[in-house]
Amino acid sequence: MWTLRTCFVIAFALAIALPASAQKKCAGCSIEIKDNRGSNLVEYRFLLTPDSLTITGKTEREHPVNYTARTWAKAERKQVRTLFRTLELNDFETVYAGSFGNLKYISSENYPRIIQLELKMNGVVKQVKVTNVYALPVADLIHKVNGLLPAETRISYREEDFKRQPETNEK
Numbered sequence: 001m002w003t004l005r006t007c008f009v010i011a012f013a014l015a016i017a018l019p020a021s022a023q024k025k026c027a028g029c030s031i032e033i034k035d036n037r038g039s040n041l042v043e044y045r046f047l048l049t050p051d052s053l054t055i056t057g058k059t060e061r062e063h064p065v066n067y068t069a070r071t072w073a074k075a076e077r078k079q080v081r082t083l084f085r086t087l088e089l090n091d092f093e094t095v096y097a098g099s100f101g102n103l104k105y106i107s108s109e110n111y112p113r114i115i116q117l118e119l120k121m122n123g124v125v126k127q128v129k130v131t132n133v134y135a136l137p138v139a140d141l142i143h144k145v146n147g148l149l150p151a152e153t154r155i156s157y158r159e160e161d162f163k164r165q166p167e168t169n170e171k
Contacts (some may be wrong), residue, residue, distance in 0.1 A: 026050050026084045031145065032118040035155055040111040046155070048145065050080055055153050067153055076148060083144050089119055089126040091137045098133025098162060113161070117141070134159040 033046040041060040047053070055067040072080055115138065117128035130138050139157055146154045 026081075026122065028120060028123065029084050030118070030120045031083075031087070031141070033142070033145065033155065034114075034116040036111065036114045037156075038111055038113045044153070044155075046145065046149070046153075048080065048083075048148065050077075050084060053148065055149070068150065072148075079148060083148075084121070087119065087121060087141070089121055089124060092117070092119065092126055092128045093135075093137075094126075094128060096128070096130045096133050096135040096138065098131065115157070132162065134162045 029050055031046075031048045033044075035044045035046075036042060037044060039060075042058060044055070044057045046055050052069070052071045054069045057065045057067065059065055112132040113130075114132070115130040117126070117130070117138065119126040119128070128138070134157070139159070142155050142157045149155070
């Protein structure tokens with residue numbers, strides 16, 4: 001016969017084991033986002049794993065910058081687990097490409113927006129390249145990721161940024 005104490009011990013052991021097993025389901029999982037933010041001189045790199053967040057970049061002079069590298073706070077872990085649990089790699093195309101109609105000219109600081117994603121889920125890797133276009137699956141992922149990023153490093157990815165610029169007759 002089971003005593004009340006035995007039942008509590010079993011319940012406690014299960015409560016501890018469940019989060020660990022949920023974590024194991026996503027062993028080796030990561031979301032990497034590289035964003036040039038419309039410049040061929042800079043790059044921001046966001047790496048999210050079930051355990052940590054790393055944000056790095058390179059400046060206009062190719063100098064590496066380390067913005068942050070930290071483990072998730074307890075409150076953030078639930079969001080991160082949900083993000084990985086609900087991420088469907090099949091929702092993403094390999095390439096999204098748009099026109100350059102939103103750019104009046106191209107220069108090193110006025111460059112097509114390029115975002116590269118590397119999504120790893122349970123041994124499957126999906127590479128995604130987004131060139132100067134607003135793609136809904138990418139926007140949805142970025143919106144979810146932004147909820148986990150410090151405000152000053154969030155990714156700005158808005159549909160209106162890719163609207164065609166009106167023609168002007170400058171003389």
